[in-house]
Amino acid sequence: MGAHLMPSGAAAPLSTSKGAGLAETEHMFFYPDKDATNVSVRQFVNAELGGTGLANMVKNAAEESIKKHGAFTLVLSGGSLLKALGKLVGMKGVDYAKWHVFYADERNVPHDSDDCTHKGAHEAFLSKVAIPEQQVHKLREGLNVQDAATEYAGQLLGLDPSVLPRNSEGFPVFDLILLGVGPDGHVASLFPNRTQTSAREGWVLPIADSPKPPPERITLTMPAINSARHVAVVAFGAGKAEIVQRVLEAARLAPRSPVSAPLLPARPQTIGRPSISQSRQARDLLVARAVDKTETVDVDAIVKDLQTKWDGVENKTSVVVYAGGAVVLLWLSSSLVGAVNAVPLLPKLLELVGLGYTSWFVYRYLLFKSSREELLQDVDELKRKIAGAAQDAKKSTSSKSSGSSF
């Protein structure tokens, strides 16, 4: 990845990690330019807290939309996003009877296939909340992909404009579109450098050869996505970190042109300041670091283990003296390395010596079977000598101490 520029123009450090315990933080590579974009970046320290943040955002958007036009139109995409939506289950005070659910993209597969986004959404939360069945708009099964896309567009066009209004250009105005993002930057089933991604007409498109399996899908078009009142891109987990960063940098470097990767939906191509209706459209990017349970550190167990080991040490004074000596040696050697580094050309010369010696060692001891056996014998011999010397030292200490008792 290239350098990350801070508002001052200086390069920013690469790490995106944040202090533990913070639920939501500012993303360090995002510098909002209020005139050019109305995207906000919300960063959570882990996917668990990100899921809660997402569920709250959806709940608030639903309340606002129901107040405004008596319905809430929510558009889902697939993948890891669906699991995060599980946090909606059990939330109090949600008027699910007024929700209408759609898919930003869907795979052209049977509804019981594990590749089916609707199946994932149903398992994660639709089956656990009271949204009327007829208000969940699924892709019709068993059609060829072209007909499936036409049929899906027909379902949307058939809705009463009080539920799904259209804008002045005739595109649908969904209340909230939730987009996942692939590591390659695709959103919905709009993949970078594919013709469908730059389509400027139509609501729904068929995809017959998706670069990510399964190959047959349908997807909302970019202008249909852009017309929504709110769009949130949800990018949870380490696998999404790089693409998120790249897109934020692209948005920063060319704030007035549509971003090249389709992660942040391209802004309508208006010259100058966005009009009031455009600036009212909210764009959110929710990111979270992945925290795997196996990564958590049990500090108590470590302390206990150290305590047991320390209790088992017979001569604690010697251990303390040796440990102190090791620290001093480490300090001396680091000073030495510092001094060597300060001499011009010497570090490079020493690197060459190291390289030469390593090559010789590999050739002499590791390349051929016979020389590897020889090396093992030498190591055994050395071990025997060290063990013998230690035993001799022990014997002489015990004979001295028994001598002094006479």
Ligand SMILES: O=C1O[C@H](COP(=O)(O)O)[C@@H](O)[C@H](O)[C@H]1O
């Ligand atoms: O194929 C798809 O992938 C993206 C991202 O999925 P994820 O599992 O990497 O989060 C998803 O947003 C899209 O809807 C889906 O069809």
